[in-house]
Amino acid sequence: MNICWFVTILLLLHSCTPGDGMDHGIVGGHASVPHSRPYMVYILDLTTHSNCDGFLVREDFVMTAAHCKKKHPKVYLGVSDTKFLPHGIEVVSFPHPYFKNNMIGNDIMLLKLKTPATLNKTVTIIDLPNPWNEKISKDCLVMGWGSTMYDHYSQSTVLRELNVTLTSDVNCATPDIICHKGKVGPSLGDSGGPFICGGVAQGIVSFYFKRSEDYITGYTRISQHLLWINAVMTKANKADKVNI
Structure with a gap:
């Protein structure tokens, strides 16, 4: 690991360099409404x-x-x-x-x-989690100015976002990591962005790696x-x- x-x-x-590349960001994402985040x-x-x-x-x-x-x-x-x-x-x-x-x-x-x-x-x-370790909503949102492809980099010029659903079948290795898996998610250049669940910033975009046909994305658990x-x-x- x-x-x-x-x-x-x-x-x-x-x-x-700012402004280089195409209007891409977040694999599988779509453009955010300007200034909505x-x-x-x-x-x-x-x-x-x-x-x-x-x-x-x-x-x-x-x-x-x-x-x-x-x-x-x-x-x-x-x-x-x-x-x-x-x-x-x-x-x-x-x-x-x-x-x-x-x-x-x-x-x-x-x-x-x-x-x-x-x-x-x-x-x-944006709000941070409560001090106690409460249950995280499974309906989450991630966003950034990164690439739309995992294997080729093309920097976003506009903010893009993606709705993701947390599942319970991913082993996150440490207590301070939240994970989700799928074929879409954060990519090159999305580091440091928020992982928002239920309107609260629950995580920070940290890493990803490929496992079989899916990508595992890890977020630092803020709580x-x-x-x-x-x-x-x-x-x-x-x-x-x-x-x-």
Whole structure:
């Protein structure tokens, strides 16, 4: 499983320039209504031009995957089409301290905005799970600016989304991973986006791998990390470096 994790991390990350490619994203998905997902965040490294997705969880915090950590990141709020990016916001990165690139688990990171977001119709926050480990709705939604194909990369310029149904016959390996299987789902460039069930951000797009004729997609389960999330958000208001 660790080998699968290492390979798929390489697949989900991709270097590209905003606006390149075709209007694709999420294998089997369809275009979102413009600005209908106002919590979505586009993350771009200004040096390497590599990108990831994220989502706004507080006026001053974006949540994404730890393997999306970049040297010179900026976040872009209220984006529908990446050909028309607004002014970017600088951030301070707080990846989970136990995340390792060659292992499954702890693939979560918080980005503190140096300029808090102004909430409006096109920029809003999304709810996180309750502290207790409640049952997750089986009807879920995933979205991103990634590719529509697993075996060929073509970056999305418009946000796309896909409805998926959780099943109980997938072994997710660790308690902090939610899984689903099928022939459609997140692909190259969709890392860090939200996995939304019942209107709540329950997971973070982390990895996928092929098993037989299906693809297994893994999402970091946010409810398993709420203590760490709250600690970072509290301490980050006092200092740019947090040891949790």
